[in-house]
Structure formats: structure tokens, C-alpha cells
Amino acid sequence: MTTTGFGFHSLPAELEAHEPPEARGLTRDRVRLLVARRAGNVVSHQRFSDLPALLEPGDVLVVNTSATLPAAVPVAGGTLTVHFSTERPDGSWLVELRRNTGKATEPYPAAAAGEHYPLIGGATLILREPFSAGRLWVADVDTAMPGYLTAFGAPIRYSYVRQRWPLSYYRTVFGTTPGSAEMPSAGRPFTDRLVTRLVCAGVQFAPVLLHTGVASPEAHERPYPERFAVGAHTARVVNQARAAGGRVIAVGTTAVRALETAAGADGVVRPAAGWTELVVTPTLGVRAVDGLLTGFHEPRASHLDLLAAIAGPRLLETAYAEAVRGGYLWHEFGDSNLLLP
Structure with a gap:
């Protein structure tokens, strides 16, 4: 497992999200959204609620339906x-x-x-x-x-979260099957209303399941198997969208791992279920995913390799430098990052 070599080596303490956005007077979908586009290597500053205007009819959002356990x-x-x-x-x-x-x-x-x-x-x-x-x-x-x-049990909480929050704060609107040790947090900013707006804008949703373990392994740690499932409906929706020129945008690194595990060398996604130890790297690349909606990941986290596989190291470096400069918030209660082709 290797870590991308861009210049993001430490996370300033002031960029840690210490509580949910609701405690900061925001609804879930009003967190900040840094949009980074590979074409032109450009970034822009939005709110998560702007997502319907940033996506296109025919785009597919692949979402993880795993719900957080009190682990x-x-x-x-x-x-x-x-x-x-x-x-x-x-x-x-x-x-x-x-x-x-x-x-x-x-x-x-x-x-x-x-x-x-x-x-x-x-x-x-x-x-x-x-x-x-x-x-x-x-x-x-x-x-x-x-x-x-x-x-x-109780939800897993690290030192940057200063007080306990109920389990409901650690679950997403997509979480229907309990099994994740920590929240698949890329989906947290979605609300029922935002999902409705996206569907009305012609964006499709495709569910996958991946029960995620404790926080992202660092580069020196071996991967561990995680249970996943990609159903026939999702495989069909993703394949049809790609054939029609639509974009497949994974909501979170967990959705990437599940979908890429089910994708063949030809890029076609087929129904699959079981255990995956897939580690996505720039060398391996991606076959079925065009973009990624995610949070901001810590230095040395293996997930940065996955981001680089989708966005490319140059755009990733640009996005993270701008996120630090712009005061975006990290961790499960923080802001979001949309990486587009």
C-alpha cells in the first residue's frame, strides 16, 4: 500500500470538525462543498445543497446503504x-x-x-x-x-469530537442495513429533500453495500476484508449510464471499493457479493467510477491513493491546498469534496 506523494503532511487542528453541522447552526446539506474538476484543474466553492445544479441529467450517484453500528x-x-x-x-x-x-x-x-x-x-x-x-x-x-x-455499544468517537452524540447523528439517509463500525460519512450531508431535488433533476441513485471498519488504515497497514454487495439493479443502472455517456459518481470511498470489486477488466459491472480486500491505487486505476463525492481525508490515509486514482495527483493536490487555505473542515462532521472528470 502506498500513499500519494503530494504536499499534504499535517492537518491543522483548527480544521477538525468538533461537532455535527447541526450544532453549528447548519442543516446537514449546508456544509461547504469544494468542487474540483480535472478538466482545467480548477476548483470552486459551493454548498452541498447546490449539488443538483452541479450534476447533469443521466448522472448516477452510487450510495452505500450500510448503517453505522454502536461499535x-x-x-x-x-x-x-x-x-x-x-x-x-x-x-x-x-x-x-x-x-x-x-x-x-x-x-x-x-x-x-x-x-x-x-x-x-x-x-x-x-x-x-x-x-x-x-x-x-x-x-x-x-x-x-x-x-x-x-x-x-455506543458510536465510536475520537478525541476531536468533544462530546457524545446519539447514534442518529452517525447515520445517513441511505443507511438501511446496520454493519459499519464507523459512518460511511460521505452520504451524511444528503437529506430527503435534497434526494428529491436530485431525482427531479434527472440524477439516478444506485445502491451498494459495504460494511466499513474503523478509520482508514494508514499506508503501512495491511487491508482487511469487508463485506460488500452489488445487486443486479445497480449493475444495470451503472452500465446503462456509462453506455449512454452519463457519469458514475461514487458517494464515498466505500462505494468505490464495492463497485470496483464488481467491475470486470472490461469495465462492465456485474452483480457480486462477499468479501473484498480491494485497495484502489493510481497504478490500479478505476474501471467503473468517473467521479467521487467524499469528505476530506487525513495525511497518510490510504484513501488518498483511491482519490488520486480517480482525480489524478495534480487535481488532488490543488483541491487539498485550496481546502486548507479556505478553512474547510475535516472528519465525519466536516465539509465535502466533489471530484469530477
Whole structure:
């Protein structure tokens, strides 16, 4: 896994979104939208609610229908929290152990294979083996999931979010199937009204499913399998749009991974379901996606490679330099970025 080499090396603290836009007096669809176009390498400043005017009739928005789980569970009687990331094909889970710091959590590096951790609600977590870079563990849990998380978990929250918010703030209008450890946040700014306006403007929606794990792996971390599904209806809509000259715009990196996993070498999307470990890079490129609607990603995140595969490194560098200069907000409650051909 490699990271694009453009000059975005640190995120200024003032660009972190500390609370949902609703707490800042905005509706979801009034966050800022930086539009970057590969043709001419130009950017413009909009609001997310301007989206119907920025897209064209016949464009397809591919959206992820995965809903966020309350995936953070305290260790009973201790100062640790377990972040449940991803259920694996054999029924084990990838988890991250975090130490409570009062307001949020920080990585806990002292765990060891074979350790048992009692969780609230009477469950027990058993660490099998390390998975990647001292962060994720393969673990077993002796209770039925994800029902246990629904009963005892809370949304995953990092230190830049200063207070707890209900699960509803971490779900999108498209989320119908619970399964993601963290919100597929590119879809968060959509509202029912905005979706209606887009449909009336001739924009189509195509659903995919990808249950995403904990925050984007850094460049040194191995990818992990995530459950996905691309149905026959979505395959047909995407293929027909491309044949007619329409643009396929993925809403989030999760939608890209699902759709590209289902795309053949000929660019044709076929129904598919199962587990994907696909890592999209500029070298690999994309076959079915023309554009991307996403949030802003942190330095060293592997997702920057995916963005470069769609937008090209030059446009990506231009967009991120302008986002920093313009004071756009990062993270799941932040602003949005539309990358167009």
C-alpha cells in the first residue's frame, strides 16, 4: 500500500470538525462543498445543497446503504474500550483496544495474545493474534453479534469530537442495513429533500453495500476484508449510464471499493457479493467510477491513493491546498469534496 506523494503532511487542528453541522447552526446539506474538476484543474466553492445544479441529467450517484453500528463497548471495571471494526468470514472480529482519557480514547499498545477482557453486559473478548501494525487484533467474542452492540455499544468517537452524540447523528439517509463500525460519512450531508431535488433533476441513485471498519488504515497497514454487495439493479443502472455517456459518481470511498470489486477488466459491472480486500491505487486505476463525492481525508490515509486514482495527483493536490487555505473542515462532521472528470 502506498500513499500519494503530494504536499499534504499535517492537518491543522483548527480544521477538525468538533461537532455535527447541526450544532453549528447548519442543516446537514449546508456544509461547504469544494468542487474540483480535472478538466482545467480548477476548483470552486459551493454548498452541498447546490449539488443538483452541479450534476447533469443521466448522472448516477452510487450510495452505500450500510448503517453505522454502536461499535464501541467499555471493558467492565476498567479504563479500556473496545472498538469492534469488522466481522471476519470465520466469525471472529477485528478489534482495536483503546484507553479512556476522560473525553475520548487513545490507542492502547499493551495488549497481548490470549488475554481475556470482560465486557459490560456479560460478554468476554479473547485476543487471538495481532492483525496490523500494533493497532488491530483478531479476536473472538462469546455472544451474538451485532445484537450485543445494539444493546450495549455506543458510536465510536475520537478525541476531536468533544462530546457524545446519539447514534442518529452517525447515520445517513441511505443507511438501511446496520454493519459499519464507523459512518460511511460521505452520504451524511444528503437529506430527503435534497434526494428529491436530485431525482427531479434527472440524477439516478444506485445502491451498494459495504460494511466499513474503523478509520482508514494508514499506508503501512495491511487491508482487511469487508463485506460488500452489488445487486443486479445497480449493475444495470451503472452500465446503462456509462453506455449512454452519463457519469458514475461514487458517494464515498466505500462505494468505490464495492463497485470496483464488481467491475470486470472490461469495465462492465456485474452483480457480486462477499468479501473484498480491494485497495484502489493510481497504478490500479478505476474501471467503473468517473467521479467521487467524499469528505476530506487525513495525511497518510490510504484513501488518498483511491482519490488520486480517480482525480489524478495534480487535481488532488490543488483541491487539498485550496481546502486548507479556505478553512474547510475535516472528519465525519466536516465539509465535502466533489471530484469530477
